[in-house]
Amino acid sequence: MAVMAARAQKPLELILARNLLTSLSTPAFLVDEKAQLVFYNEAAGALLGRPFEDVGRMSPEKWISTYGPIGEDGEPMPLDDLPTTRAIRNGRPAHASFRIRSADGAEREIASSAFPIVASERGSSGAMILFWPTNDQGSEGDE
Amino acid sequence: MKIRVWGARGSVPAPGPEMVRYGGNTSSVQLLLDSGEQLLLDSGTGIRTLGLSLAAAPRVNILLTHLHLDHIQGLMFFPPCFRSDAEIAIWGPASPEASLEDRIARYISAPLSPVEVRELPCSVSFRDTPPSRWRIGSATVVCEAVNHRGPTLGFRITEGDTTVCYIPDHEPVLGTELADLDPEWISGYDLARDADLLIHDCQYADEEYPAHIGWGHSGMSDALTFASRVGARRVLLFHHDPLHSDSFLDRLRGTARRRWEELGNDPALVEMAMEGGELEVAGTALPAGVPA
């Protein structure tokens, strides 16, 4: 069959990143080049109170409205300040601390680091975002 | 389109009396287009004998999936390289580290080689190839990065309504399960989707794979699950482990056919690549189950 249908597959570097995240116990997200959430791992599911399979892909706006991140100044965190947005937009790593409302109603303080995933001439194909809960035990050393 | 296999072995040449039928030469496949042009897939040691079969003043395109030695070792012994009337274009993965020519020249240079690239009498050009789509003669070639060790491409070649996909070194199952995985997360999916012929890595028998996770290759069942998920019509299992004798590969072929049938496909449409083997490939106009 000669016809090549519209692209179904993610770039290899995102596929490999997802495979890595599935084997980490560090909560982690994966977003595509438009900052759309395309995957998070089981550890992140525990943090957010809901597994990725129940949520599916999500726009950054939806993420903000669902989890309502509150910045260190006590104000709702604008989309532009999220590490994910900054990493995708500027092509550089970004870090921030904020509070989120998880699906089970709990408020959690987390520190989040995002870094862009760049492969070959195609440029950035997304970002990987790691989370550390900072109000749990064992968070020593976090900001 | 016609396919001729000149080397089906992976990793290292494996000659010997127990390797006579499947052959000991490493990756080399000749793709003869209906238009009369040809594409040479990889340049393992099989390309040496392929080169002897070519007419005078050949113009050839060599598509390299990657630069592991089993895919380039034959280049230095490819007879057209030493003919001043030959024109050779070599396509291979781009790298931020060095140009394709410089990376190949690490092999074709002292002390590993008696000649340098610049001394080759043929006209040779090197085409650093990022994931892309382009035309060579009557064929459309698409290449994409696939999961192996180091920068590695797979190729999808379409002429008319016929598509062949070549992914000789590939471990799509690494860190995941293929059976239920959404296609968007399967390495090589777009390349191999609905191919009339998929030539795919089958380095290991299933029982050998667990000891080789992360080595960049596939076990037999994983290769067939991949082939089934992408909807390949026909499968040529390739890149045989150098330890696999003719009798071992005969048995693996039987197991592969049963596995392919369990996956809901016609067992006659899976085959082990064999040095010297030829296949006619036609588009999907043929009813399923009828060997082209």
Ligand SMILES: [Zn+2]
């Ligand atoms: Zn190989």
Ligand SMILES: [Zn+2]
């Ligand atoms: Zn290889």
